[in-house]
Amino acid sequence: MLDANKREHTNSYYAASQRDKEPFPTLSGEVTTDVCIIGGGLTGVSAALELAEQQRDVVLLEANRIGWGASGRNGGQVIGGYGGKLTNKPKATDARHGPGTNDKLIAMGQEGVDIIKDRIKNYQIECDLKWGFLNVALKPREMDDLAEWYEELEQQGYEHEIKMIDRDGLKDYLKTDRYIGGMSDMGWGHLQVLDLVKGEARAAHNLGAQIYEQTVATEIEQGSTITIKTENGTVRAKHLLLCGNAYLAAMAPKLAPKLTKYILPATSYIIATEPLSDEQVANVMPRNYAVCDQRTALDYFRLSADNRMLFGGLSNYSATAPLSITKTLRRKMLKVFPQLADAQIEHYWGGRMGISFRRVPQLGQLADNVYYAQAYSGHGVAPTHMSGRLLVEAINGRRDRFDILANEQHVPFPGFGLIRQSMYAVGMSFYKMRDAVL
Ligand SMILES: Cc1cc2nc3c(=O)[nH]c(=O)nc-3n(C[C@H](O)[C@H](O)[C@H](O)COP(=O)(O)OP(=O)(O)OC[C@H]3O[C@@H](n4cnc5c(N)ncnc54)[C@H](O)[C@@H]3O)c2cc1C
Structure with a gap:
C-alpha cells in the first residue's frame, strides 16, 4: 500500500x-x-x-x-474503437455472440468518443480538446493494413473525414522523413486528460x-x-x-x-518538452494532430495546448523501469524530429496500464x-x-x-508475480523483434 x-x-x-x-x-x-x-x-x-x-x-x-x-x-489521445481484437475478426465474433455483434461493437467504438464530446459540451469541461489524428506507417506492410482499414471504414459509412496520405502528403502534417505515409481521421483527437x-x-x-x-x-x-x-x-x-x-x-x-490473474500491468512513459515557439511548431507538427505508429511497442505523440511536444512510448512489460526514461525517449523523439535537439525536457512520467492476453x-x-x-x-x-x-x-x-x-472468456496469464511478468516480457520482445524485421 x-x-x-x-x-x-x-x-x-x-x-x-x-x-x-x-x-x-x-x-x-x-x-x-x-x-x-x-x-x-x-x-x-x-x-x-x-x-x-x-x-x-x-x-x-x-x-x-x-x-x-x-x-x-x-497520452491524452482520444481513439475510437471498442472490443479490441474482437472487431478484427467480424465473422468469428458474430458466430460466437450472434449476428450483428460486430456492428454493435463498432457502434460502441464511436459511442465512447461521443460520450466524451457530449460531456465536454454539456458540463463545459475545459480540457483543450482538439480533433485530428494520424495513424502513421513505417513499412509498406503497415501502409497496406491502413489502406485495408480505410476501405472497411468507408464501407461502414464512417461519419468522419478520413484520408489516406502518401509520403509527400504527410509533410503537410509532420515535418519528418521517418514515415512512409498514413491515414488521417478527423473523428479522433487529443485533450488534457x-x-x-x-x-x-x-x-x-x-x-x-x-x-x-x-x-x-x-x-x-x-x-x-x-x-x-x-x-x-x-x-x-x-x-x-x-x-x-x-x-x-x-x-x-x-x-x-x-x-x-487476468491482467498484466505494463508501464508506458511520456516526456514533455518546454513550450515550443510558433516557428518550431510550424517546423514539426503544423496541424497538431495526435499521432501513433503501428508497432506493438509504439511511439505516440502530440502537442499540448501550450505547444509542448508530448512524446510517449517505451512500453515496458518487465516490471523494471528503463534506466533513463528521459534519455531513451528523447532519443526516440529525435529520431522523428531531429530539429528538436535543443528543446529542453521539462517533465517525464510513467503509468501502468492493464493488458489482457487477447x-x-x-x-x-x-x-x-x-x-x-x-x-x-x-x-x-x-x-x-x-x-x-x-x-x-x-x-x-x-x-x-x-x-x-x-x-468473452478471460485468459489468465500463466505464472505468478514476477515470473508471470518476465514470461510476458520475453513474449513482447518477440513482437518488438518482429516489428523491427518485417
Ligand atoms: C503512459 C500511458 C499512456 C497512455 N496513452 C493512452 C492514450 O493516449 N490513449 C488511450 O486511449 N489510452 C491510453 N492509455 C491507456 C489509458 O490511460 C487507460 O486504459 C485508462 O486510463 C484506464 O482507466 P481506468 O479508470 O480503468 O484505470 P486507472 O486510470 O488506472 O484508474 C484506476 C484507479 O483506481 C484506483 N484504485 C485502485 N485500487 C483502489 C482501491 N483499492 N481503493 C481505491 N481506489 C483504488 C487507483 O488509485 C486509480 O486511480 C495510456 C496509458 C498509460 C499508462
Missing part, C-alpha cells in the same frame, strides 16, 4: 497544468449508498457521472486523487455523487448489502463496481485477487451485485467511457451490450 505522501499526482505535465486542483474529502465514518465504485480513473468516474445523471445514489472511493492512475497520465477526468468527477459531484479521495478500499464483504472497508470508514452498498484496473492489486492485494477489454461480475471493467490494453480514454455506460446498463438490468464482453 502507498504511504500518504505518494498519494498525490505524479510529477506530470498534466498535474502541473491541471485547472481544478480542489481536492475531494477523505472518507471517515460510515455511509450507505445504492452503488459504490472503487477507483477514480476514467472508468469509475465515467460510471459515477452516468449514475448521478440518473439520480442514483453513488459513492466513489479513490485511493489517491481523481485521475491519479493511467487516466491522468496517458487529467482535466477531463476531474471535470467529469466535478460534474458527478455537482449532481450529488459523493466522491472521496485518498481513501483506499481495503476489504469487501459480499452479500445482498456489500460492506466496503476503507482505512477510516465503511461503505454499505447494494451494488459495487470495481474500477481499479492495473492498480487494484497494488492498492489492496486481497480485495479481488480473482481479477489480478487485447479485449474485460467486463464481468464477481457476484450478482459486484461488477468490474478493466484491461484496455493501452487504448482506454474513449473505451473507459463506454465501459462506464455498460456497467450502469448492467446494474439497471440491460444486459445485451454488457454481455458481449462479459461472455
Whole structure:
C-alpha cells in the first residue's frame, strides 16, 4: 500500500497544468449508498457521472486523487474503437455472440468518443480538446493494413473525414522523413486528460455523487448489502463496481485477487518538452494532430495546448523501469524530429496500464451485485467511457451490450508475480523483434 505522501499526482505535465486542483474529502465514518465504485480513473468516474445523471445514489472511493492512475497520465489521445481484437475478426465474433455483434461493437467504438464530446459540451469541461489524428506507417506492410482499414471504414459509412496520405502528403502534417505515409481521421483527437477526468468527477459531484479521495478500499464483504472497508470508514452498498484496473492489486492485494490473474500491468512513459515557439511548431507538427505508429511497442505523440511536444512510448512489460526514461525517449523523439535537439525536457512520467492476453477489454461480475471493467490494453480514454455506460446498463438490468464482453472468456496469464511478468516480457520482445524485421 502507498504511504500518504505518494498519494498525490505524479510529477506530470498534466498535474502541473491541471485547472481544478480542489481536492475531494477523505472518507471517515460510515455511509450507505445504492452503488459504490472503487477507483477514480476514467472508468469509475465515467460510471459515477452516468449514475448521478440518473439520480442514483453513488459513492466513489479513490485511493489517491481523481485521475491519479493511467487516466491522468496517458497520452491524452482520444481513439475510437471498442472490443479490441474482437472487431478484427467480424465473422468469428458474430458466430460466437450472434449476428450483428460486430456492428454493435463498432457502434460502441464511436459511442465512447461521443460520450466524451457530449460531456465536454454539456458540463463545459475545459480540457483543450482538439480533433485530428494520424495513424502513421513505417513499412509498406503497415501502409497496406491502413489502406485495408480505410476501405472497411468507408464501407461502414464512417461519419468522419478520413484520408489516406502518401509520403509527400504527410509533410503537410509532420515535418519528418521517418514515415512512409498514413491515414488521417478527423473523428479522433487529443485533450488534457487529467482535466477531463476531474471535470467529469466535478460534474458527478455537482449532481450529488459523493466522491472521496485518498481513501483506499481495503476489504469487501459480499452479500445482498456489500460492506466496503476503507482505512477510516465503511461503505454499505447494494451494488459495487470495481474500477481499479492495473492498480487494484497494488492498492489492496486481497480485495479481488480473482481479477489480478487476468491482467498484466505494463508501464508506458511520456516526456514533455518546454513550450515550443510558433516557428518550431510550424517546423514539426503544423496541424497538431495526435499521432501513433503501428508497432506493438509504439511511439505516440502530440502537442499540448501550450505547444509542448508530448512524446510517449517505451512500453515496458518487465516490471523494471528503463534506466533513463528521459534519455531513451528523447532519443526516440529525435529520431522523428531531429530539429528538436535543443528543446529542453521539462517533465517525464510513467503509468501502468492493464493488458489482457487477447487485447479485449474485460467486463464481468464477481457476484450478482459486484461488477468490474478493466484491461484496455493501452487504448482506454474513449473505451473507459463506454465501459462506464455498460456497467450502469448492467446494474439497471440491460444486459445485451454488457454481455458481449462479459461472455468473452478471460485468459489468465500463466505464472505468478514476477515470473508471470518476465514470461510476458520475453513474449513482447518477440513482437518488438518482429516489428523491427518485417
Ligand atoms: C503512459 C500511458 C499512456 C497512455 N496513452 C493512452 C492514450 O493516449 N490513449 C488511450 O486511449 N489510452 C491510453 N492509455 C491507456 C489509458 O490511460 C487507460 O486504459 C485508462 O486510463 C484506464 O482507466 P481506468 O479508470 O480503468 O484505470 P486507472 O486510470 O488506472 O484508474 C484506476 C484507479 O483506481 C484506483 N484504485 C485502485 N485500487 C483502489 C482501491 N483499492 N481503493 C481505491 N481506489 C483504488 C487507483 O488509485 C486509480 O486511480 C495510456 C496509458 C498509460 C499508462
